[in-house]
Amino acid sequence: MLRVPDVGSTIMVHGTAEQKAEFLLPMVRGESRWCQGYSEPGSGSDLASLQTRAIRDGDDFVVNGQKIWTSGAHLANMIFMLVRTDPEAPKHRGITYLLSPMNVPGIEVRPLVQMSDARGFNETFFEDVRIPVKNAVGEINRGWYVGATHLDFERSSIGSAVGQRKMLDTLKAYLLKERDSKSGKTRLGQVDAPRLEFVDRYIEATVAKTLSQRVISMQARGLIPNYEASMTKVFSTEFNQRIARTSTKLLGLYGGLRDQKSDHTPMGGRWATMYLSSVSSTIAGGTSEIQRNVIATRGLGLPRG
Numbered sequence: 001m002l003r004v005p006d007v008g009s010t011i012m013v014h015g016t017a018e019q020k021a022e023f024l025l026p027m028v029r030g031e032s033r034w035c036q037g038y039s040e041p042g043s044g045s046d047l048a049s050l051q052t053r054a055i056r057d058g059d060d061f062v063v064n065g066q067k068i069w070t071s072g073a074h075l076a077n078m079i080f081m082l083v084r085t086d087p088e089a090p091k092h093r094g095i096t097y098l099l100s101p102m103n104v105p106g107i108e109v110r111p112l113v114q115m116s117d118a119r120g121f122n123e124t125f126f127e128d129v130r131i132p133v134k135n136a137v138g139e140i141n142r143g144w145y146v147g148a149t150h151l152d153f154e155r156s157s158i159g160s161a162v163g164q165r166k167m168l169d170t171l172k173a174y175l176l177k178e179r180d181s182k183s184g185k186t187r188l189g190q191v192d193a194p195r196l197e198f199v200d201r202y203i204e205a206t207v208a209k210t211l212s213q214r215v216i217s218m219q220a221r222g223l224i225p226n227y228e229a230s231m232t233k234v235f236s237t238e239f240n241q242r243i244a245r246t247s248t249k250l251l252g253l254y255g256g257l258r259d260q261k262s263d264h265t266p267m268g269g270r271w272a273t274m275y276l277s278s279v280s281s282t283i284a285g286g287t288s289e290i291q292r293n294v295i296a297t298r299g300l301g302l303p304r305g
Protein backbone atom coordinates (compact mmCIF):
# COMPACT_ATOMS: atom_id res chain seq x y z
CA MET A 1 0.00 0.00 0.00
CA LEU A 2 3.02 2.29 0.23
CA ARG A 3 3.20 2.13 -3.58
CA VAL A 4 6.55 3.83 -3.90
CA PRO A 5 7.46 1.90 -7.10
CA ASP A 6 4.30 2.76 -9.05
CA VAL A 7 2.55 5.88 -7.65
CA GLY A 8 5.87 7.31 -6.48
CA SER A 9 7.56 6.72 -9.84
CA THR A 10 4.56 8.15 -11.73
CA ILE A 11 4.63 11.34 -9.65
CA MET A 12 8.38 11.57 -10.24
CA VAL A 13 7.87 11.35 -14.02
CA HIS A 14 4.69 13.45 -14.46
CA GLY A 15 4.20 15.40 -11.20
CA THR A 16 4.89 19.07 -10.49
CA ALA A 17 7.51 20.16 -7.94
CA GLU A 18 4.65 20.92 -5.50
CA GLN A 19 3.13 17.46 -5.98
CA LYS A 20 6.51 15.81 -5.44
CA ALA A 21 6.98 17.77 -2.21
CA GLU A 22 3.45 17.06 -1.01
CA PHE A 23 3.09 13.37 -1.88
CA LEU A 24 6.53 11.74 -2.13
CA LEU A 25 7.85 12.50 1.35
CA PRO A 26 4.86 11.00 3.24
CA MET A 27 5.14 8.02 0.89
CA VAL A 28 8.77 7.22 1.67
CA ARG A 29 8.15 7.91 5.37
CA GLY A 30 5.42 5.24 5.24
CA GLU A 31 2.73 7.71 6.30
CA SER A 32 0.52 7.43 3.21
CA ARG A 33 -1.29 4.23 2.27
CA TRP A 34 -2.59 4.28 -1.30
CA CYS A 35 -5.33 2.49 -3.16
CA GLN A 36 -6.02 2.40 -6.88
CA GLY A 37 -9.25 3.74 -8.40
CA TYR A 38 -9.06 2.49 -11.99
CA SER A 39 -11.57 -0.35 -12.55
CA GLU A 40 -15.31 0.25 -12.69
CA PRO A 41 -18.21 -2.20 -12.97
CA GLY A 42 -18.22 -1.73 -16.77
CA SER A 43 -14.50 -0.98 -17.30
CA GLY A 44 -11.73 -3.49 -16.64
CA SER A 45 -9.54 -4.48 -19.58
CA ASP A 46 -11.19 -1.75 -21.62
CA LEU A 47 -10.19 0.78 -18.99
CA ALA A 48 -10.53 3.79 -21.28
CA SER A 49 -14.32 3.28 -21.23
CA LEU A 50 -14.43 4.45 -17.58
CA GLN A 51 -17.38 6.63 -16.61
CA THR A 52 -16.56 8.17 -13.21
CA ARG A 53 -17.15 11.81 -13.94
CA ALA A 54 -15.18 14.83 -12.70
CA ILE A 55 -16.69 18.25 -13.44
CA ARG A 56 -14.65 21.35 -12.81
CA ASP A 57 -16.06 23.83 -10.29
CA GLY A 58 -13.62 26.67 -9.58
CA ASP A 59 -10.42 25.27 -8.11
CA ASP A 60 -11.95 21.83 -7.55
CA PHE A 61 -13.20 18.87 -9.52
CA VAL A 62 -16.51 17.45 -8.29
CA VAL A 63 -16.35 13.67 -8.69
CA ASN A 64 -19.31 11.27 -9.00
CA GLY A 65 -19.23 7.58 -9.86
CA GLN A 66 -18.12 4.14 -8.75
CA LYS A 67 -14.86 2.21 -8.69
CA ILE A 68 -14.60 -1.53 -8.06
CA TRP A 69 -11.95 -4.03 -6.91
CA THR A 70 -10.23 -1.20 -5.03
CA SER A 71 -7.71 -3.29 -3.10
CA GLY A 72 -7.07 -2.01 0.41
CA ALA A 73 -9.42 0.99 0.10
CA HIS A 74 -10.67 0.24 3.63
CA LEU A 75 -7.11 0.75 4.94
CA ALA A 76 -5.91 3.47 2.59
CA ASN A 77 -5.70 7.16 3.41
CA MET A 78 -4.97 8.18 -0.22
CA ILE A 79 -6.34 7.20 -3.63
CA PHE A 80 -4.98 7.68 -7.15
CA MET A 81 -7.68 7.44 -9.76
CA LEU A 82 -8.67 7.92 -13.36
CA VAL A 83 -11.74 10.06 -14.00
CA ARG A 84 -13.52 11.31 -17.10
CA THR A 85 -13.11 15.06 -17.41
CA ASP A 86 -14.25 15.45 -21.05
CA PRO A 87 -17.07 13.12 -22.11
CA GLU A 88 -17.13 14.64 -25.62
CA ALA A 89 -13.51 13.73 -26.43
CA PRO A 90 -12.45 10.33 -27.89
CA LYS A 91 -12.37 7.91 -24.96
CA HIS A 92 -8.59 7.92 -24.37
CA ARG A 93 -8.39 11.72 -24.51
CA GLY A 94 -10.93 12.91 -21.92
CA ILE A 95 -9.37 11.25 -18.87
CA THR A 96 -7.47 12.81 -15.94
CA TYR A 97 -5.26 11.16 -13.28
CA LEU A 98 -6.20 12.53 -9.85
CA LEU A 99 -4.88 12.13 -6.31
CA SER A 100 -7.11 12.50 -3.27
CA PRO A 101 -7.18 11.80 0.45
CA MET A 102 -9.73 9.11 1.31
CA ASN A 103 -11.17 10.94 4.31
CA VAL A 104 -12.94 13.65 2.30
CA PRO A 105 -16.75 13.89 2.37
CA GLY A 106 -18.59 11.77 -0.22
CA ILE A 107 -16.29 8.71 -0.46
CA GLU A 108 -17.89 5.46 0.71
CA VAL A 109 -16.04 2.12 0.81
CA ARG A 110 -17.96 -1.19 0.81
CA PRO A 111 -16.08 -4.53 1.22
CA LEU A 112 -16.10 -7.47 -1.24
CA VAL A 113 -15.13 -10.88 0.20
CA GLN A 114 -12.85 -13.20 -1.83
CA MET A 115 -12.94 -17.01 -2.15
CA SER A 116 -9.83 -17.23 0.05
CA ASP A 117 -11.90 -15.47 2.78
CA ALA A 118 -9.64 -12.43 2.50
CA ARG A 119 -11.34 -9.05 2.56
CA GLY A 120 -8.93 -7.13 0.42
CA PHE A 121 -11.32 -5.75 -2.20
CA ASN A 122 -13.88 -2.99 -2.10
CA GLU A 123 -16.40 -1.06 -4.09
CA THR A 124 -15.68 2.65 -3.73
CA PHE A 125 -18.43 5.19 -4.32
CA PHE A 126 -17.97 8.91 -5.00
CA GLU A 127 -20.79 11.35 -4.40
CA ASP A 128 -19.99 15.02 -5.02
CA VAL A 129 -16.41 14.50 -3.83
CA ARG A 130 -14.36 17.69 -4.14
CA ILE A 131 -10.77 17.15 -5.29
CA PRO A 132 -8.51 20.17 -5.87
CA VAL A 133 -7.55 20.70 -9.53
CA LYS A 134 -3.93 21.02 -8.36
CA ASN A 135 -4.08 17.28 -7.53
CA ALA A 136 -4.29 16.35 -11.22
CA VAL A 137 -1.01 14.69 -12.22
CA GLY A 138 0.04 15.63 -15.75
CA GLU A 139 -2.24 17.54 -18.09
CA ILE A 140 -5.99 17.57 -17.60
CA ASN A 141 -7.63 15.27 -20.20
CA ARG A 142 -4.24 13.61 -20.88
CA GLY A 143 -4.39 11.38 -17.83
CA TRP A 144 -4.63 8.21 -19.92
CA TYR A 145 -0.92 8.49 -20.64
CA VAL A 146 -0.12 9.19 -16.97
CA GLY A 147 -2.23 6.17 -16.00
CA ALA A 148 -0.41 4.06 -18.60
CA THR A 149 2.98 5.10 -17.18
CA HIS A 150 1.64 4.06 -13.81
CA LEU A 151 0.65 0.61 -15.14
CA ASP A 152 4.09 0.16 -16.71
CA PHE A 153 5.65 0.71 -13.29
CA GLU A 154 3.01 -1.41 -11.53
CA ARG A 155 3.55 -4.35 -13.89
CA SER A 156 7.33 -4.24 -13.52
CA SER A 157 7.08 -6.66 -10.54
CA ILE A 158 10.75 -6.11 -9.79
CA GLY A 159 10.51 -7.35 -6.21
CA SER A 160 8.61 -10.54 -7.01
CA ALA A 161 11.53 -12.66 -8.18
CA VAL A 162 13.37 -12.24 -4.87
CA GLY A 163 10.25 -13.22 -2.91
CA GLN A 164 9.59 -16.22 -5.16
CA ARG A 165 13.12 -17.56 -4.75
CA LYS A 166 12.79 -17.11 -0.99
CA MET A 167 9.50 -19.03 -0.99
CA LEU A 168 11.16 -21.95 -2.78
CA ASP A 169 14.08 -21.90 -0.33
CA THR A 170 11.66 -21.96 2.61
CA LEU A 171 9.67 -24.83 1.11
CA LYS A 172 12.85 -26.79 0.38
CA ALA A 173 14.08 -26.36 3.97
CA TYR A 174 10.71 -27.51 5.32
CA LEU A 175 10.51 -30.54 3.03
CA LEU A 176 14.06 -31.62 3.82
CA LYS A 177 13.27 -31.61 7.55
CA GLU A 178 9.96 -33.48 7.31
CA ARG A 179 10.31 -37.28 7.06
CA ASP A 180 7.72 -39.82 6.10
CA SER A 181 6.77 -41.78 9.24
CA LYS A 182 6.90 -45.14 7.39
CA SER A 183 9.80 -44.83 4.92
CA GLY A 184 11.83 -42.25 6.88
CA LYS A 185 12.50 -40.42 3.60
CA THR A 186 12.15 -36.71 2.96
CA ARG A 187 9.58 -35.76 0.33
CA LEU A 188 12.26 -34.25 -1.90
CA GLY A 189 14.38 -37.39 -1.51
CA GLN A 190 12.01 -39.37 -3.70
CA VAL A 191 12.86 -39.32 -7.39
CA ASP A 192 9.46 -38.70 -8.94
CA ALA A 193 7.46 -36.12 -10.86
CA PRO A 194 6.90 -33.57 -8.02
CA ARG A 195 10.64 -33.46 -7.26
CA LEU A 196 11.38 -32.81 -10.94
CA GLU A 197 8.69 -30.13 -10.95
CA PHE A 198 10.39 -28.50 -7.97
CA VAL A 199 13.63 -28.34 -9.96
CA ASP A 200 11.73 -26.64 -12.80
CA ARG A 201 10.49 -23.99 -10.35
CA TYR A 202 14.11 -23.27 -9.40
CA ILE A 203 15.03 -22.80 -13.06
CA GLU A 204 12.06 -20.46 -13.48
CA ALA A 205 13.12 -18.47 -10.40
CA THR A 206 16.35 -17.69 -12.24
CA VAL A 207 14.43 -16.65 -15.37
CA ALA A 208 12.19 -14.40 -13.22
CA LYS A 209 15.25 -12.75 -11.69
CA THR A 210 16.78 -12.11 -15.12
CA LEU A 211 13.54 -10.55 -16.42
CA SER A 212 13.40 -8.30 -13.33
CA GLN A 213 17.01 -7.26 -13.76
CA ARG A 214 16.23 -6.14 -17.30
CA VAL A 215 13.41 -3.92 -16.01
CA ILE A 216 15.58 -2.63 -13.15
CA SER A 217 18.37 -1.70 -15.57
CA MET A 218 15.88 0.21 -17.76
CA GLN A 219 14.48 2.11 -14.77
CA ALA A 220 18.01 2.89 -13.57
CA ARG A 221 18.63 4.54 -16.96
CA GLY A 222 15.47 6.63 -16.62
CA LEU A 223 13.52 4.56 -19.16
CA ILE A 224 9.92 3.44 -18.58
CA PRO A 225 9.61 -0.29 -19.25
CA ASN A 226 6.55 -1.11 -21.32
CA TYR A 227 6.26 -4.54 -22.99
CA GLU A 228 9.27 -5.53 -20.87
CA ALA A 229 7.14 -4.88 -17.76
CA SER A 230 4.29 -6.90 -19.29
CA MET A 231 6.68 -9.81 -19.91
CA THR A 232 7.79 -9.71 -16.27
CA LYS A 233 4.19 -9.48 -15.09
CA VAL A 234 2.95 -12.45 -17.16
CA PHE A 235 5.90 -14.60 -16.19
CA SER A 236 5.89 -13.66 -12.52
CA THR A 237 2.15 -14.12 -11.92
CA GLU A 238 1.89 -17.40 -13.86
CA PHE A 239 5.04 -18.56 -12.04
CA ASN A 240 3.28 -17.83 -8.73
CA GLN A 241 0.50 -20.20 -9.75
CA ARG A 242 3.01 -22.90 -10.70
CA ILE A 243 4.80 -22.52 -7.35
CA ALA A 244 1.45 -22.91 -5.56
CA ARG A 245 0.58 -26.04 -7.57
CA THR A 246 4.00 -27.65 -7.05
CA SER A 247 4.02 -26.90 -3.33
CA THR A 248 0.60 -28.41 -2.72
CA LYS A 249 1.63 -31.53 -4.67
CA LEU A 250 4.81 -31.89 -2.61
CA LEU A 251 2.96 -31.41 0.66
CA GLY A 252 0.40 -34.06 -0.29
CA LEU A 253 -3.13 -33.98 1.07
CA TYR A 254 -2.05 -31.90 4.07
CA GLY A 255 -0.95 -29.20 1.65
CA GLY A 256 -4.60 -28.29 1.11
CA LEU A 257 -5.16 -27.41 4.78
CA ARG A 258 -5.47 -23.79 5.88
CA ASP A 259 -6.56 -24.19 9.51
CA GLN A 260 -3.74 -22.42 11.32
CA LYS A 261 -4.72 -23.97 14.65
CA SER A 262 -4.32 -27.56 13.41
CA ASP A 263 -0.99 -29.39 13.94
CA HIS A 264 -1.59 -31.10 10.59
CA THR A 265 -1.48 -27.84 8.64
CA PRO A 266 1.98 -27.46 7.09
CA MET A 267 3.66 -24.08 7.46
CA GLY A 268 0.58 -22.31 8.78
CA GLY A 269 -1.40 -23.12 5.63
CA ARG A 270 0.46 -20.57 3.56
CA TRP A 271 0.66 -22.80 0.46
CA ALA A 272 -3.05 -23.57 0.37
CA THR A 273 -3.74 -19.86 0.78
CA MET A 274 -1.30 -19.09 -2.03
CA TYR A 275 -3.00 -21.74 -4.20
CA LEU A 276 -6.24 -19.77 -3.88
CA SER A 277 -4.88 -16.24 -3.93
CA SER A 278 -2.47 -16.73 -6.85
CA VAL A 279 -5.43 -17.34 -9.17
CA SER A 280 -6.24 -13.64 -9.10
CA SER A 281 -2.69 -12.45 -9.73
CA THR A 282 -3.01 -13.06 -13.49
CA ILE A 283 -6.04 -10.72 -13.48
CA ALA A 284 -4.88 -7.89 -11.17
CA GLY A 285 -3.03 -5.04 -12.84
CA GLY A 286 -4.30 -6.16 -16.27
CA THR A 287 -4.96 -9.77 -17.29
CA SER A 288 -2.38 -12.08 -18.87
CA GLU A 289 -4.30 -11.81 -22.18
CA ILE A 290 -3.94 -8.02 -22.12
CA GLN A 291 -0.21 -8.32 -21.28
CA ARG A 292 0.24 -10.74 -24.19
CA ASN A 293 -1.52 -8.25 -26.48
CA VAL A 294 0.92 -5.54 -25.30
CA ILE A 295 3.90 -7.84 -25.95
CA ALA A 296 2.50 -8.83 -29.36
CA THR A 297 1.95 -5.27 -30.58
CA ARG A 298 4.66 -3.23 -28.84
CA GLY A 299 7.28 -5.93 -28.30
CA LEU A 300 6.95 -7.99 -31.47
CA GLY A 301 5.46 -5.31 -33.71
CA LEU A 302 2.54 -7.58 -34.70
CA PRO A 303 -0.59 -5.92 -36.11
CA ARG A 304 -3.47 -5.25 -33.69
CA GLY A 305 -6.03 -8.09 -33.80
Ligand SMILES: Cc1cc2nc3c(=O)[nH]c(=O)nc-3n(C[C@H](O)[C@H](O)[C@H](O)COP(=O)(O)OP(=O)(O)OC[C@H]3O[C@@H](n4cnc5c(N)ncnc54)[C@H](O)[C@@H]3O)c2cc1C
Binds near residue numbers: 036
Ligand atom coordinates in the same frame (compact mmCIF):
# COMPACT_ATOMS: atom_id res chain seq x y z
C1 LIG B 1 -6.42 -9.35 -6.97
C2 LIG B 1 -6.95 -8.19 -7.76
C3 LIG B 1 -6.71 -6.91 -7.32
C4 LIG B 1 -7.22 -5.83 -8.02
N1 LIG B 1 -7.03 -4.58 -7.51
C5 LIG B 1 -7.52 -3.52 -8.17
C6 LIG B 1 -7.36 -2.21 -7.62
O1 LIG B 1 -6.81 -2.03 -6.53
N2 LIG B 1 -7.86 -1.18 -8.31
C7 LIG B 1 -8.48 -1.32 -9.52
O2 LIG B 1 -8.85 -0.32 -10.11
N3 LIG B 1 -8.68 -2.56 -10.05
C8 LIG B 1 -8.21 -3.65 -9.40
N4 LIG B 1 -8.41 -4.92 -9.91
C9 LIG B 1 -9.20 -5.07 -11.13
C10 LIG B 1 -8.39 -5.52 -12.34
O3 LIG B 1 -7.58 -4.48 -12.82
C11 LIG B 1 -9.39 -6.02 -13.40
O4 LIG B 1 -10.04 -7.15 -12.84
C12 LIG B 1 -8.71 -6.41 -14.69
O5 LIG B 1 -8.20 -5.28 -15.35
C13 LIG B 1 -9.67 -7.16 -15.63
O6 LIG B 1 -10.86 -6.47 -15.78
P1 LIG B 1 -12.26 -7.22 -15.58
O7 LIG B 1 -12.22 -7.96 -14.29
O8 LIG B 1 -13.34 -6.23 -15.79
O9 LIG B 1 -12.31 -8.32 -16.72
P2 LIG B 1 -12.73 -8.09 -18.25
O10 LIG B 1 -12.04 -6.89 -18.80
O11 LIG B 1 -14.21 -8.14 -18.35
O12 LIG B 1 -12.10 -9.37 -18.95
C14 LIG B 1 -12.75 -10.65 -18.92
C15 LIG B 1 -11.89 -11.62 -19.71
O13 LIG B 1 -11.79 -11.19 -21.08
C16 LIG B 1 -10.43 -11.08 -21.47
N5 LIG B 1 -10.25 -9.94 -22.38
C17 LIG B 1 -10.80 -8.70 -22.24
N6 LIG B 1 -10.39 -7.90 -23.24
C18 LIG B 1 -9.55 -8.65 -24.01
C19 LIG B 1 -8.78 -8.37 -25.18
N7 LIG B 1 -8.79 -7.16 -25.77
N8 LIG B 1 -8.02 -9.37 -25.68
C20 LIG B 1 -7.98 -10.60 -25.09
N9 LIG B 1 -8.69 -10.91 -23.98
C21 LIG B 1 -9.46 -9.95 -23.45
C22 LIG B 1 -9.67 -10.84 -20.18
O14 LIG B 1 -8.31 -11.23 -20.30
C23 LIG B 1 -10.45 -11.71 -19.20
O15 LIG B 1 -10.00 -13.04 -19.29
C24 LIG B 1 -7.95 -6.02 -9.23
C25 LIG B 1 -8.19 -7.32 -9.67
C26 LIG B 1 -7.71 -8.40 -8.95
C27 LIG B 1 -8.01 -9.77 -9.44
